[in-house]
Amino acid sequence: MADIDPPQAQSPEPLPEPPPPSGPGLFGETLSAAPASTPTPSASTTAAPYRVLARAYRPSRFEDLIGQDAMVRILRRAFATGRVAHAFMLTGVRGTGKTTTARIIARCLNCTGPDGTGGPTADPCGVCANCRAIMADRHPDVIEMDAASRTGVDDVREIIEATRFRPMEARMKVFIVDEVHMLSRNAFNALLKTLEEPPPHVKFVFATTELRKVPVTVLSRCQRFDLRRVPVLDLAEHFGRIAAAEGVSVAPEALELIARAADGSVRDGLSLLDQAIAMGAQEGGAISVEAVADMLGLADRGLVFDLLEALMAGRPPEVLAILDQAHERGADAGLLLQDLLGLTHVLSRLRASPALRESPDLPQAERVRGAALADRLTIPVLGRAWQMLLRGVSEVEAAPDRRAAAEMVLIRLCYVADQPTPGELVRRLSPGGEAPKPVLAAPPPAAPSAPPPAAPTPTVPVPPSVSPGPRNWGGGGNTALSQPVPEPAPDLTPTAEAAPEAPPPPPTIPEHFRDVISLVRERREMTLYGHLLHSVHLVRYAPPVIEIRPQPEAPRDLAAKLAAVLGEATGQRWTIAISTAEGEPTIDAQRQTADQGRAVEAAEHPLVQAIMAAFPGARLENVRDPTVDEYRLPPPVAVVGPDADVGTQGLELPDEMPDFAPPDAEPLDEMELEDEL
Known part of the structure; x- marks a missing residue:
């Protein structure tokens, strides 16, 4: 067999390019010939992902x-x-x-x-x-x-x-x-x-x-x-620097609007600025305050001022027209009420502290137009508007039609604009009161350097002949018609420290039947305490003898339990006698009678009747008398002697009961009142 020489190594020839595919591809797409040369993508042509x-x-x-x-x-x-x-x-x-x-x-x-x-x-x-x-x-x-x-x-x-x-x-x-x-x-x-x-x-x-x-x-x-919230002024300056670095022109008012919407958060503000830059680029690169307001769904600041002025002046057609205009611009009804809330808060601050008018943190509109509006509105009017708007925001959020709910809130505000505040009403109804004034008064000729002092709230004077009694209305209560009774100053004289060997003081004997009931409550005998209030008629109280007439629903051992509690508390033997005499009404019945009498007397007072006439539908809920005890009864007179027959609990009733606030009473100085007493 002849030897076969191995083939000499040859340089590899380039393989011919395959013919361009024709016809449909694997997934049905039509394939075409690739270009002869495809440029390789470089770093300069590859777009980097955008970072916010x-x-x-x-x-x-x-x-x-x-x-x-x-x-x-x-x-x-x-x-x-x-x-x-x-x-x-x-x-x-x-x-x-x-x-x-x-x-x-x-x-x-x-x-x-x-x-x-x-x-x-x-x-x-x-x-x-x-x-x-x-x-x-x-x-x-x-x-x-x-x-x-x-x-x-x-x-x-x-x-x-x-x-x-x-x-x-x-x-x-x-x-x-x-x-x-x-x-x-x-x-x-x-x-x-x-x-x-x-x-x-x-x-x-x-x-x-x-x-x-x-x-x-x-x-x-x-x-x-x-980490604190960033102030609006610092945020606006920061956003301005970033906008300049991005090569974007933003109006200063638009930056302030974005900073206010950020609510102290830098990240939230940058997200809004990013959105505003994208929107401004579509419109030619200029970002205005109107564009930002439309983006945020907010009403123009001047529109909010116009709306508040129309509300305080009581002009419903103008208010509804402004609301329609804001709705056409895309402003949300709930955000519009929140803008009114914020403006009301700013005006209240300007009214309470005039020095804030020079603060650089306030925008120009608040410093100029807001200061002028704050001079024409009072704190009670602004407080009433705040409460109604605050409740209106929650109503809008819960309503099926947000715009209709906002309109109802604004209409209510218009129709209460010409109504006086409670303090003004009391001044008008008082003798020689002030004449009615509009809520939104004309602006003063010059802005005052300090807010005018609030008018003192009038109080109904108390004549010097008033003495404690069941119908004494001179004490401080829960109405603006009451006059506080000065309490005696506490005795601050230091007492000598008792010697350790001194015996404890003897137990105190209750002076009145009400003290007996209070003693039972302190002893945690709540069942006995309830029966003494509602089911026991006092016939005679002469310690250590108590004569009572229990009602049929009272337990049979009531007298024995009461004698045991009193004996344990006072260290003395008590006699609880059961009588068939009529006796006094129960403590609960006396309390109800006293409450009804106070309510009737208060309702018959001329000033209360004038307030009821000015506010239809108003009613007198509760009347307080600081001279009464814990049972809402006048304090009884101490029992004198063990045989004193106190059939009426020792009530000291004056011959002539004074009226709690005479309409023709003159103001009396406190020093003169002390001298008279």
């Missing part, structure tokens, strides 16, 4: 945090002196920078500087490996846990187990637990020991929006920082 402003402009240093000067100052001082706590508790509303601050603390603890030899510092370099890894959320020694999704004790045990090992790359292991209040009770208890005495290479940073839900045992082991 809240992430793109997230603070990376303490200097970038706005509105948190106190916390920044304390943390800087702690790093400068080496007194960095092992656990921090950051609390505040959403979007104020809690998680961002936790990451900045982690960078400050682990920064090594550009040359790799630096230590913990309050000014991280941002270029070392640790800083870059922490900023990119990929550092193995900075562990973030969301307690809202990992709430169990097993999740906390993983953290406790991880604290036993030293950090792999960084100087410190930092555990950031967000929404820590969502942890379970067992999880908190499992964390306590490690949190109190952690290893030297471990730091904890907790963040929460519900500090009250965090156990005090955890709070006591942490250094707490309250």
Whole structure:
């Protein structure tokens, strides 16, 4: 067999390109020939994913945090002196920078500087490996846990187990637990020991929006920082800088509107600014306050001022026209009422403290137009509007038709605009009262430097001949028609300390039958106490003898139980005699009769009748008399002598009962009243 030489190696020839496919493809699509040369995509032609402003402009240093000067100052001082706590508790509303601050603390603890030899510092370099890894959320020694999704004790045990090992790359292991209040009770208890005495290479940073839900045992082991809401002025300036960096023009009024809508949250405001920039780009790049108001579903601020002025002037057609105009612009009915609430609050503050009119935190409209409107409205009128709007907001939220509910609220406000407040009504009904004044008065010629002093609330004077009695209405009550009775000053003279050997004072004998009932109540004999109130008629009270007539529903052993309780309390033997005499009405019947008499007397007073006529449908709910005792009866007269027959409980009834507030009474000075008494 002849030898076969192996073939010589030849250079491989390029394979011919396959013919272009024709006809339908595998999934039915029509295939065409590929182009001869396809350009390779480069980094310049590949579009990077868009990052929202809240992430793109997230603070990376303490200097970038706005509105948190106190916390920044304390943390800087702690790093400068080496007194960095092992656990921090950051609390505040959403979007104020809690998680961002936790990451900045982690960078400050682990920064090594550009040359790799630096230590913990309050000014991280941002270029070392640790800083870059922490900023990119990929550092193995900075562990973030969301307690809202990992709430169990097993999740906390993983953290406790991880604290036993030293950090792999960084100087410190930092555990950031967000929404820590969502942890379970067992999880908190499992964390306590490690949190109190952690290893030297471990730091904890907790963040929460519900500090009250965090156990005090955890709070006591942490250094707490309250991140405050960022003021509107600071937010507007911050948003203006970001808009300039993005190359977008935003009106200052639009920035203020976004800052107010953010409610102190930087993240919420940046989200709204991001939305406004996208909307403005579609409209040519200019962002106006009208566009932002339409985006937020809010009414124009000037429209809210017009609406409040029409409400306070009592012009329903104009109010409904303004409401229709706001509805056409896309404003929500509930948000419109909330805007009115906010404006009412601002006007009340301007009225109560005129110095706020120069505050730079107030927008220009509130400083100029709001100050002029505050001078024309009184605090009672603004308070009444606040209450009605506050209730109206809840009605709108619960109503099937929000716009109809808002219209009903505003119509009610229009028709109460010309009604006086209760204080003005009392002044008008009083002799020589003031003439009716419109709620929205004409603006004064010049803005006063201080609000006018409120008119003193008139009180009905009490004649010096008033003495305590069942119909004495001179004491302070729950109506504006009463006059407080001055109480005697307490005796502050120091008493000598009793000697330890001194015997206890003898028990006090009840002076009246009502004192007996009170004594029974103090002894916790509630069944006996109820029968004495409702089922016992007093015939004669002469201690230590009590003659009573029980009603048929009273128990048969009532007299024996009452004698036993009194004997135990006073150390004296009592005799409870059962009589067939009529006696007095029961204490409960006397109380009802006294209440009815007070109500009738109050209803017959001319001032009360005038108020009833001015407010149809009003009724007198309750009348109080401070001169009565706990049973709402006039105080009885002390029993004199053991044989005194007190068939009427010793009531001292004056010959002529005084009226509680004579219409023609003149004001009397308190010093003169004391001299007369």
